[in-house]
Amino acid sequence: MNTSPWSNGAARTDGSPVRIGVLVPLTRPGWVEAGRHLLTGLELAVRDVNDAGGILGRPLEPVVRDTAADPRRAAAAVDELARLGVAAVAGEYHSVAARAAAARADALGLPFLCSSAVLDTLTEQPTEWVARLCPAQSHGWQIYADFLLGAGHSRIAVAAQPNVYWASGARILRDHLAPRGGTVVELDMGTLSPTAICDELVDTGATALLLLVGHPEPAVSIVKSVRSDQRLAEIMIGAPAGQPEFAEWVALLGDDSAGIPFLRYLPERLGPLGARVGAALRERLGAAPSFVAFEGYDTVAVLADVMRSHGVDRARIAESWPRVAVEGTRGRIRFSRTQGVTVWQWAWPPVQVVDRDPAAPDRLRILHAG
Numbered sequence: 001m002n003t004s005p006w007s008n009g010a011a012r013t014d015g016s017p018v019r020i021g022v023l024v025p026l027t028r029p030g031w032v033e034a035g036r037h038l039l040t041g042l043e044l045a046v047r048d049v050n051d052a053g054g055i056l057g058r059p060l061e062p063v064v065r066d067t068a069a070d071p072r073r074a075a076a077a078v079d080e081l082a083r084l085g086v087a088a089v090a091g092e093y094h095s096v097a098a099r100a101a102a103a104r105a106d107a108l109g110l111p112f113l114c115s116s117a118v119l120d121t122l123t124e125q126p127t128e129w130v131a132r133l134c135p136a137q138s139h140g141w142q143i144y145a146d147f148l149l150g151a152g153h154s155r156i157a158v159a160a161q162p163n164v165y166w167a168s169g170a171r172i173l174r175d176h177l178a179p180r181g182g183t184v185v186e187l188d189m190g191t192l193s194p195t196a197i198c199d200e201l202v203d204t205g206a207t208a209l210l211l212l213v214g215h216p217e218p219a220v221s222i223v224k225s226v227r228s229d230q231r232l233a234e235i236m237i238g239a240p241a242g243q244p245e246f247a248e249w250v251a252l253l254g255d256d257s258a259g260i261p262f263l264r265y266l267p268e269r270l271g272p273l274g275a276r277v278g279a280a281l282r283e284r285l286g287a288a289p290s291f292v293a294f295e296g297y298d299t300v301a302v303l304a305d306v307m308r309s310h311g312v313d314r315a316r317i318a319e320s321w322p323r324v325a326v327e328g329t330r331g332r333i334r335f336s337r338t339q340g341v342t343v344w345q346w347a348w349p350p351v352q353v354v355d356r357d358p359a360a361p362d363r364l365r366i367l368h369a370g
Helices: 032-051 071-084 095-108 137-150 164-180 197-204 219-227 247-257 272-285 291-310 314-319
Strands: 018-024 060-066 088-091 112-114 130-132 155-160 183-188 208-212 236-238 262-264 326-328 331-333 344-346 352-357 360-369
Touching: 018 032, 018 071, 018 095, 018 291, 032 060, 032 088, 032 272, 032 291, 060 071, 071 095, 088 291, 095 112, 095 130, 095 164, 112 291, 137 164, 137 262, 137 352, 137 360, 155 164, 155 197, 164 183, 164 208, 183 197, 197 219, 208 219, 219 236, 219 247, 247 352, 247 360, 272 291, 291 314, 291 326, 291 331
Parallel strands: 018 060, 018 088, 088 112, 112 130, 130 344, 155 183, 155 208, 208 236
Antiparallel strands: 262 352, 326 331, 352 360
């Protein structure tokens, strides 16, 4: 394993803080609402850790950096955090930023626990330094594909922007659906406008349109265009990446926000810890917490448990990933090696396909679980 000049932190007993780096998208073009939920969960867990005595008597201190979903900013932030002597790095929502952060963490010998970025290959080669809480994209999106088939959709159109994450999603859907009689037709949003997509969609004969595009734009404009076109009244709109999860979706689309199935990573019923944390998150956010907020909380819960058991030496933290057994807000968390995934992976968090109820868009309905 790599070593670093900061690898002797476990020997410190002066009561100085144990610092962890936190990567979150807090400004555009990052998904700001997702970043706020992620950070709220992380900060709540830090408070709980410190209320319980910290890390062997030392307070836990987050050092927050805004990635704005920019891979270069994410990589630069990891470099800076490593120089500042953090014991580990946590967080990130966007896969393109998380991939850059993971590459730098691996190169520097800095443990990185990724909260919310699902791209299967966060690093080019398998690494001992990076672990992940959210499911790999292939796992969640295959569950979503099974939901589509079960709902009677075998010809699927995807409105996709040119991006490694969206391209990966389209490939997962195509590879999973094809052997089961499904077809995926790609509509290139690099050349089509949200209005022009309607004519293209009619020509495809698809019964479902999936939004593999950014939020709020062009996702919101596409939904408005399709929902206002009478030729497409029967088409189902879906959003496997989770755009409808957050309150901003409802605020921007009103009634059009409902009936759009998406993935989220929560159990049908929270246990005692999840219920307690959920109530505290709701109070802090002033709204129902998303699954991203729970991912943030669980990230710190895992790191705190690791550091209490193995110290804050970077190499020891990374060596501990396969020995993690932590009760999180959404189930017991353990990491393992998973085929096609290059980092230590919790296999698997709970996965649901849900939508917003057309009768009450603030209410979510569970449509499928995997």
